[in-house]
Amino acid sequence: MVSFWHVVMQSLGCGGRQIKMSPKNVVLITGCDSGLGHSLAVYCHSLNMTVISACHNANSEGARLLRNLKDPKRMITVEVDLLKPDTIEHVFQYINDFLSINKDYQFTALVNNAGVMCFGEFEWQTSAQFEMQINVNVLGTMRITKVMLPLVREHRGRIINITSHCGLQALPALGPYAASKAALRFWNDSLRIEMRQYGVEVINFIPGSFVHLSNISARQQDHAKVMLQAFNEEQRQFYFSYFKQFNNYLRVISGFKAPNQFNDTYLLEKFRDALTSTVPRTIYIHEPWRYKFYWILFRICPAPIVDLLTVKFCAMPTYDQIMHSTQQHKNN
Incomplete structure (x- = not known):
């Protein structure tokens, strides 16, 4: 049971002491083939933890790079498809067996990072495309969390859900993705309240935009x-x-990038606090100053102004811009 003062310290953003990690601390991270998930797996390995890296493809370049790290016994790659419950059950059984053999090890954290994204106005996207984003980002995250909860609860571990700024402010051409991340945000908050009584921390981690360094698109x-x-x-x-x-x-942003391009020291420091602090915040937001400026405007402006600001924030082509440009070209 989490104490009253622990909750007060969380609400005030007062960090506790940092727990030193060791090989006996086991963390499961999803979506480790590339991007943030790959970087978090490498980072947790550097913290001396035992990392279970869930990759969509165990033969991907990212999975191979993880297996080639020094001290490979602490970096275990498994293939997990959040749309295939049997792969989720397999990773649960693997970790459960591992902890049964290594009784002095602790399941420290489940990091739900895996996700998919598709750009396009809602009318453009096919039902298969928007259903895929909901199925992976929301239902897939819920599936693996439900299966892993008994271990998390038994070891008084924590759950870190990687969400998105799109869950705070919906953006055009990302409707289904934003809907999935907003759903995760509220599910995260509900789960946090439920699991607090069992001594389990549930944390919302919002990493900011780095789509150009990731393979999500x-x-x-x-x-x-x-x-x-x-x-x-x-x-x-x-x-x-x-x-x-x-x-x-x-x-x-299209095309596959090398899995080890991501390197943001400040973000990784925030993640470490979420992972190792005895009093972690309930939400961590990593963002450039430009984001902070827009979020302030979004909160104080009326909806029509927010809509205009959102279009400017996204800085993507709009129908009016393209049609105006095309008409000018014709007139010339």
Whole structure:
């Protein structure tokens, strides 16, 4: 049971002491093939922890790099697909057996990082695309958490849910993704209250935007082709120029990147506090000054102004811009 003063210290943002990690501290991190998940796995390994890295593909470049780290006994890669319950049950059984053999080890944390993203206005996205984002980001995270909760509770570990700024402020062309992250945000808060009585911390960690360093949007151009193929004739004629330029703009984030590009010392320090503090905050937000400035405006401005600010914040092509540019080109 968490004490009253512990809760007060959390609410005031008063950090406790840092727990020194050792190989006897076991952490499970999902989505370790690339991006933030890969970096968190490497970082936890550097903290001397035993890391169970859940990769979507155990033969991916990211998984191979993890297995090649020094002291590979502390870096265990497993294949987990959040849409396949049998793979979730497998990783649970693996960890449960591992802890049964190594009785002095402790299951310290479950880090729910895995997620998928698809850019595109809601009318463009197919049902398969928006259902995929809900199924992976929300239901998949819930599935693995439900299976792992008995171990978390038994070891008085903690759960760190990686959400998004999109869960705080919805953005255009990311409706289903934002909906999934907002759902995670409220589920996280509910779970935090439920698990507090068992001495389990549940933490919302918002890492900021680094989509250009991640593979979360690697298949964006493939998604765009699927959307275009699903358009009816009216949609194809109405959206074509805008749709084309919108996705050309996104080419910079498309394609697969090296899994070890991410390196943000300040973010990793915040993650360490979430992972090792005896009094972790309930929410950690990592953001540049530009984000902070916009969040202040979003809170104080009326909805029509917030809508305009959101478009400016995203800095992505809009229908009006493209149509105006096309008309000017025709006139010239």
